Amino acid sequence: MATTERDYYELLGVGRTATEAEIKKAFRGLARELHPDVSEDPDAEARFKEVVEAYEVLSSPERRELYDRFGHAGLRSRGFEPTSFDFGTLGDLFSAFFGDDLFGVGGRRGAARGADIAAEVVLELGDAARGTSRDVSLGVAVACETCGGNGAEPGTQPVACPTCGGAGRVQQVSNTVFGQFVRAQTCPRCDGSGHVVEHPCKTCRGNGRVVEERTIAVEIPPGIHDGQRIRLGGEGHAGEPGGRAGDLYVLVRVRPDPRFVREGNDLISQVDLTVTQAALGATVAVPTIDGDLELEFEPGTQPGQVRVIRGAGMPVLQGRGRGDHRLLVNVTVPRRLTDEQRRLLADFERTADEETYRPDDDEGFFDKLKSAFR
Numbered sequence: 116m117a118t119t120e121r122d123y124y125e126l127l128g129v130g131r132t133a134t135e136a137e138i139k140k141a142f143r144g145l146a147r148e149l150h151p152d153v154s155e156d157p158d159a160e161a162r163f164k165e166v167v168e169a170y171e172v173l174s175s176p177e178r179r180e181l182y183d184r185f186g187h188a189g190l191r192s193r194g195f196e197p198t199s200f201d202f203g204t205l206g207d208l209f210s211a212f213f214g215d216d217l218f219g220v221g222g223r224r225g226a227a228r229g230a231d232i233a234a235e236v237v238l239e240l241g242d243a244a245r246g247t248s249r250d251v252s253l254g255v256a257v258a259c260e261t262c263g264g265n266g267a268e269p270g271t272q273p274v275a276c277p278t279c280g281g282a283g284r285v286q287q288v289s290n291t292v293f294g295q296f297v298r299a300q301t302c303p304r305c306d307g308s309g310h311v312v313e314h315p316c317k318t319c320r321g322n323g324r325v326v327e328e329r330t331i332a333v334e335i336p337p338g339i340h341d342g343q344r345i346r347l348g349g350e351g352h353a354g355e356p357g358g359r360a361g362d363l364y365v366l367v368r369v370r371p372d373p374r375f376v377r378e379g380n381d382l383i384s385q386v387d388l389t390v391t392q393a394a395l396g397a398t399v400a401v402p403t404i405d406g407d408l409e410l411e412f413e414p415g416t417q418p419g420q421v422r423v424i425r426g427a428g429m430p431v432l433q434g435r436g437r438g439d440h441r442l443l444v445n446v447t448v449p450r451r452l453t454d455e456q457r458r459l460l461a462d463f464e465r466t467a468d469e470e471t472y473r474p475d476d477d478e479g480f481f482d483k484l485k486s487a488f489r
């Protein structure tokens with residue numbers, strides 16, 4: 116049963132006197148437009164079936180004549196049945212019919228790009244703060260010097276692949292709903308390159324590439340974070356002759372520093388003051404990423420206070436400035452006292468009153484907590 120009573124010339128958008136070439140061209144254009152992988156038109160499938168039917172009739176001189184003289188009824192009287200097909204496998208059908216170039220693919224593939232390489236470096240936090248350079252040793256596939264990368268013994272040349280004649284693709288004849296068609300596929304012998312090596316280079320065994328041990332200096336910018344990757348374009352494995360090399364990806368691990376907690380570009384650490392240091396005030400050496408810093412603590416410094424040392428954190432990666440260093444004050448309480456110490460503290464306690472411990476007006480517990488977590 117025909118699926119349409121519409122005029123076939125109209126469906127293809129050609130005139131009654133259209134040549135075979137014009138009909139084919141019109142069909143190709145419509146097929147490209149209505150292809151299920153391309154078209155978003157919900158009616159594409161139905162329209163496509165009509166177009167195929169029209170093409171099946173008009174591309175056959177015999178059927179076309181019948182249709183010209185007797186219309187749809189003429190075709191039916193001769194038992195014409197349009198091909199039924201599964202819309203989902205149209206891609207295959209198109210390739211069979213037009214070759215893979217319908218959608219601009221196919222032909223000989225270009226020289227393959229080389230593979231990427233992954234490497235890893237481990238840094239101390241200080242190295243990450245200052246930026247550093249690390250040598251990374253790798254086995255890298257490079258073009259073979261003996262044969263210049265084409266895989267052929269010096270004095271010989273790769274020859275056109277006898278299977279595909281250098282085209283990189285082979286034609287496969289298959290029977291499809293359109294009749295017998297030829298489809299192109301990647302040549303299995305030369306893998307699409309179009310040439311084969313008859314006398315393989317002894318250095319690389321025809322591979323065109325050899326593995327070379329290479330040491331690459333990787334520049335690590337200040338401020339890098341644990342788990343970031345640095346890409347070095349073109350430092351990966353060599354590609355086929357004419358193809359570009361792959362890339363090198365260096366994963367950076369930053370070892371945690373037991374003195375600091377890193378939070379983005381900020382560093383957080385804790386300073387321990389004794390009860391007397393906190394009460395009397397003290398100058399204490401505090402470790403920062405740049406080295407020890409002498410810091411003065413006011414008399415009456417409280418545990419949980421946070422001192423912010425502006426610009427003493429980690430550098431902003433590929434940016435300006437640095438994060439802050441936030442210093443959390445801890446006060447250590449004596450655990451073991453001599454008799455004399457116990458007496459002194461008891462004497463102190465007798466002289467202390469509410470005023471001794473009264474907080475400053477601007478100093479609430481929740482303010483401290485907030486500044487600690489910002």
Ligand SMILES: [Zn+2]
Binds near residue numbers: 259266316319321324
């Ligand atoms: Zn070689």
Ligand SMILES: [Zn+2]
Binds near residue numbers: 279282283305306308
């Ligand atoms: Zn071939």
